[in-house]
Amino acid sequence: MNLLKKAAISLAATSMIAAPVAASAAPAARAASAVDGQSELEGSTSWIIAVLALVAVVGGIIIASDNDDDAPTSP
DSSP, rough: OOOOHHHHHHHHHHHHHHHHHHHSSSSOOOOOOOSSSOOOOOOOOHHHHHHHHHHHHHHHHHHHTTOOOOOOOOO
């Protein structure tokens, strides 16, 4: 392994170690922005869960009732 590859590997390893340290040292002060209109799409999402459950049940029934004709046709 030549010197250039060793230097590149050590630089990559050093950056992997230093990145989280630098990110944690950064100031976390964020300014909140004013919102003049809120989304009207708020509400219950239980109907989405019910639809996904229904699709899962129907899919399970289809898979369970699959005709297993995997037997060979030769005697």
